[in-house]
Amino acid sequence: xxxxxxxxxxxxxxxxxxxxxxxxxxxxxxxxxxxxxxxxxxxxxxxxxxxxxxxxxxxxxxxxxxxxxxxxxxxxxxxxxxxxxxxxxxxxxxxxxxxxxxxxxxxxxxxxxxxxxxxxxxxxxxxxxxxxxxxxxxxxxxxxxxxxxxxxxxxxxxxxxxxxxxxx
Amino acid sequence: xxxxxxxxxxxxxxxxxxxxxxxxxxxxxxxxxxxxxxxxxxxxxxxxxxxxxxxxxxxxxxxxxxxxxxxxxxxxxxxxxxxxxxxxxxxxxxxxxxxxxxxxxxxxxxxxxxxxxxxxxxxxxxxxxxxxxxxxxxxxxxxxxxxxxxxxxxxxxxxxxxxxxxxx
DNA sequence: GAATAATTATTCAAGCTTGAAATTTCATAC
DNA sequence: GTATGAAATTTCAAGCTTGAATAATTATTC
Numbered sequence: 001x002x003x004x005x006x007x008x009x010x011x012x013x014x015x016x017x018x019x020x021x022x023x024x025x026x027x028x029x030x031x032x033x034x035x036x037x038x039x040x041x042x043x044x045x046x047x048x049x050x051x052x053x054x055x056x057x058x059x060x061x062x063x064x065x066x067x068x069x070x071x072x073x074x075x076x077x078x079x080x081x082x083x084x085x086x087x088x089x090x091x092x093x094x095x096x097x098x099x100x101x102x103x104x105x106x107x108x109x110x111x112x113x114x115x116x117x118x119x120x121x122x123x124x125x126x127x128x129x130x131x132x133x134x135x136x137x138x139x140x141x142x143x144x145x146x147x148x149x150x151x152x153x154x155x156x157x158x159x160x161x162x163x164x165x166x167x168x
Numbered sequence: 169x170x171x172x173x174x175x176x177x178x179x180x181x182x183x184x185x186x187x188x189x190x191x192x193x194x195x196x197x198x199x200x201x202x203x204x205x206x207x208x209x210x211x212x213x214x215x216x217x218x219x220x221x222x223x224x225x226x227x228x229x230x231x232x233x234x235x236x237x238x239x240x241x242x243x244x245x246x247x248x249x250x251x252x253x254x255x256x257x258x259x260x261x262x263x264x265x266x267x268x269x270x271x272x273x274x275x276x277x278x279x280x281x282x283x284x285x286x287x288x289x290x291x292x293x294x295x296x297x298x299x300x301x302x303x304x305x306x307x308x309x310x311x312x313x314x315x316x317x318x319x320x321x322x323x324x325x326x327x328x329x330x331x332x333x334x335x336x
Numbered sequence: 337g338a339a340t341a342a343t344t345a346t347t348c349a350a351g352c353t354t355g356a357a358a359t360t361t362c363a364t365a366c
Numbered sequence: 367g368t369a370t371g372a373a374a375t376t377t378c379a380a381g382c383t384t385g386a387a388t389a390a391t392t393a394t395t396c
Contacts, residue, residue, distance in 0.1 A: 014305050022304035023297055025312045025319075026204065032319040033201040034246070036194065045355095053382060071344060078202070080384055085346060087382080107344040107391045129191055135325045136190035137182050139318065144193045147318050150311055151193075151200040157303045213385090221352060239374055248354055253376060255352080275361045275374045 036135055043131055048124050055128070057087050058096065058113065058121040067112030069102065096120060204303055211299055216292050223296070225255050226264065226281065226289040235280030237270065264288060 014022070041052045060076050061068060068076065074084040088111055091097035096117030102108040113121065136144065182190070209220045228244050229236060236244065242252040256279055259265035264285030270276040281289065304312065 014301060018305075018309065019297055019301045021309065021312055022301050022307075025307075025316050026300045026304055028316050028319045028323075029197075029201055030205070032323045033197055035323055037198070038246075041354095051381075069344080070346095078206075079382095081345065082347070082385085083383055090381080105344080105392075109345070129187055132194045133182060133187045133190050135322060136194055137186070138321060138325050139190075139193075141186065141189065143318055143321075144189055146314070148193050148196050150307065150315050151196045153306060153311075154303060155196075155200045155203055157306050209384095219351075237374075238376095247352095249375065250355085250377070251353055258351080270374095273362075273374080275359095277375075 036132075039135065040128065040131060043127070044124070047127065048120075050124070053087055054091060055121075055124060057084070057091065058117060059125070061097065061111065061113045062118065062121050062125070065112070067098075067100065067110040069108050069110055071108075073111065091117070204300075207303065208296065208299060211295070212292070215295065216288075218292070221255050222259060223289075223292060225252070225259065226285060227293070229265065229279065229281045230286065230289050230293070233280070235266075235268065235278040237276050237278055239276075241279065259285070 037052070040055075044050050044052060044055055056077055057073065060073055070084055070088070071081065073088075074081050077084070088097055088099070092099060096114060097111055098114050098117075100110045100112070102110050139147070205220070208223075212218050212220060212223055224245055225241065228241055238252055238256070239249065241256075242249045245252070256265055256267070260267060264282060265279055266282050266285075268278045268280070270278050307315070
């Protein structure tokens, strides 16, 4: 676990100028992310008549053929329980997702993609990969590797609170 | 305008392995951004009983003492017109924002922070700066500079569509 | 096994977000 | 000045999001 981006005098006592610089980099990062997100959102809407939250849910279910419990799904996506309920409702109504009771636990529900749902998602995922590649394809492999390294540092940085992450 | 992160054979015809790597860096970037955003969101809620959208609106108005038209505000924040209407409504109800008619144009409305709104935002902004510094303070100045440079490349990358950005 | 606590999921109210439709006002052309 | 189109906002329906409250079931403890 090397940490080449970790600054020696680690957390939080920097000069005013550095504080400003940190704020600037955060705003830049937010802007760039929102830009990419908006692109994906619009393409999903125009080309597939769907939304990003639905895509995210389907992506999670796609990786678990056997299905996921509602609670597993919401924690995988890091969104609230009630949130997932609504999205799944609509996906079920559209025939993309199936709900099956969990044997031995009458509280839990297993949700998984239907065959139709899998087919739909496979198409969207392929397109999505290309969209992302159009945006990030301009970066050299070295640059993307560096970017991942920097982002890792941020993610595992102090000042958490929400969730107290630290996973992979 | 140097572009040290621009890859020679620029846009979009990369190998499957690079496509996957680009997808990976995007997901990482999204995750890190959401992590920071969630932190800020929760702190705003717990410490100031407010929301991120309200904070964003107030931040924009703070920078323009003379006020902004609704349309200027929504384009500055890159959100829809109808969106801003609702947020401003609540800020007005809370006495943080004032609406004044624009002389010579009965359609337009100028919105600006009240004295109370400015005071409130100043406190929040100071705290916000520290939160961000706690998270990004672990990066060296060189690293943040590099990050900004990479993010710039992404932002000015192909595959836009939404907005066709290209500003500062 | 009865009481208590923890888990799982849904419901709810409030707010955010969007794109589209409707309104009002302004600017331009004739 | 009247018509036509552009601009500034608001309204609207649909969906997303949250945290809190509720309900149902399961697990634990005595």
